[in-house]
């Protein structure tokens with residue numbers, strides 16, 4: 051069975067997660083932020099592992115809003 | 118001037134062809150570089166005489182190819198040079214990766230067991246070239262003509278005509294088949310006005326060879342963005358003769374002549390190696406790399422092999438290794454066509470098979486370059502993030518790309534091969550496996566040298582019927598030999614045993630299965646039971 055990207059609500063505590071993301075970048079300049087974001091993506095991508103899911107996420111991230 | 122190697126000088130000799138108008142040869146090779154020499158020796162092992170024309174009078178000068186891959190070693194073993202390469206070459210297993218000013222991790226390459234040859238060796242390109250020249254001369258079938266510069270080439274339906282410049286003046290030759298192995302600046306390519314593009318990137322590299330005065334570890338060190346060379350990359354590699362190779366990427370917008378000056382090179386090397394390390398600079402040169410290829414590798418009677426057909430960046434050591442595989446692919450086909458066993462159309466399969474391999478090489482080379490030289494701020498952020506994570510977390514090390522080493526090209530496939538989940542798909546290069554017969558040890562690939570082979574796998578002594586079938590196959594097809602391999606642990610006196618079970622595992626073999634192998638050690642097809650008609654059809658197809 052191949053799994054697909056979960057797009058239904060799935061984050062345990064959305065407000066806390068969002069706050070943590072904001073907090074993560076609070077004191078960083080743009081290049082540092084970019085690197086921290088990159089690390090976050092790499093860590094999460096490794097956790098997911100599944101190429102199908104990763105490719106679906108890449109495609110969805112790239113699609114234009116409203117398109 | 119390198120001090121550890123003296124280039125041999127091969128004398129120009131006047132050929133009788135220079136006194137007769139329009140001498141004709143079946144096969145002429147332009148270029149006695151790594152690839153042209155490989156083709157000449159391969160064809161000689163198949164009984165095909167060649168004339169080889171080279172504008173120079175020696176082998177490769179200075180530092181060029183360094184890493185020779187397992188597949189190249191397997192091919193050179195078939196040409197009688199495997200042991201010599203391994204004996205002289207350096208095998209390294211430990212690598213270190215640096216980012217900015219710190220060591221982020223080291224790794225041990227655990228070579229996969231059960232192969233006759235290591236994953237690769239380091240050896241200066243002039244050694245294999247020199248030994249190929251010796252093999253070529255011993256064969257008596259290669260007419261090597263030094264100081265013969267090809268200036269013009271043309272072709273009509275069935276012959277190619279060459280104009281050659283020599284110290285005694287010009288002469289002309291014709292041939293049935295022309296192999297253009299005249300390198301990245303191919304004159305043959307130019308004569309036909311063929312575009313050499315699809316350029317993906319270009320870069321300058323400074324190559325320095327140094328002789329260390331004291332012990333220095335046999336390791337591969339790769340630096341991303343080092344303090345002694347900001348924004349670029351550097352690589353340190355061990356070569357034979359106590360020489361270390363240093364590759365400094367310069368970028369496109371640098372002045373190579375300025376960079377080459379010892380007063381600029383030496384401080385950098387000191388920063389790299391440590392102030393206390395005593396070394397002597399033996400050779401410095403600057404190379405330009407492009408990544409590009411010909412659209413087609415066959416043009417009528419003319420076949421482009423090696424750098425004349427394709428060029429890649431040095432990351433991954435793919436240039437020379439790819440060229441050797443070009444020769445491996447083409448030569449048995451040419452031999453089969455010349456002795457009437459195959460039709461001309463077989464030669465079209467050369468580019469059909471080698472263009473995808475070239476695309477794979479260019480893809481890998483491009484990915485490595487994109488990692489090493491990020492093209493924008495966000496790519497750099499990802500690259501740096503990967504390297505920083507790699508210091509702590511092994512998962513990120515899999516993403517670090519300082520070059521993916523050349524491996525034999527394997528065609529893409531959906532689903533398993535014909536023998537089930539573990540079996541090889543048609544077109545795969547044959548993996549090696551150790552074999553044993555009584556006290557005698559050998560390797561599968563050493564048994565598969567010459568023509569077509571049919572590998573029959575059994576778990577018991579052969580029956581009369583099995584023996585009859587194999588005899589009929591090889592009787593009907595003189596270019597097909599059979600090799601019987603007995604399953605590990607079976608009592609089958611006189612047969613080669615799959616002593617470590619690796620043939621069974623790597624080929625997905627089952628008792629009674631049969632695998633047909635081409636003369637270049639690639640799988641044609643496998644069957645779970647031996648059906649002589651099916652094998653004959655497959656052999657015929659492999660020759661068409």
Ligand SMILES: Cc1cc2nc3c(=O)[nH]c(=O)nc-3n(C[C@H](O)[C@H](O)[C@H](O)COP(=O)(O)OP(=O)(O)OC[C@H]3O[C@@H](n4cnc5c(N)ncnc54)[C@H](O)[C@@H]3O)c2cc1C
Pocket residue numbers: 147148149150151152153170171172173180181182183184185242265266267268298299300301303304305324404422423424425431434435436437438439440
């Ligand atoms: C710094 C560097 C590092 C490299 N590292 C590696 C590596 O680690 N591993 C690897 O596999 N590859 C490596 N390569 C690539 C490798 O060197 C080439 O891919 C390889 O030399 C190609 O061989 P070739 O025979 O096609 O061409 P060449 O070696 O260039 O030979 C062409 C020959 O043709 C002759 N010739 C040219 N024009 C004419 C003419 N008009 N008439 C007659 N003769 C002519 C030349 O004299 C020469 O002998 C490296 C290259 C460089 C520069």
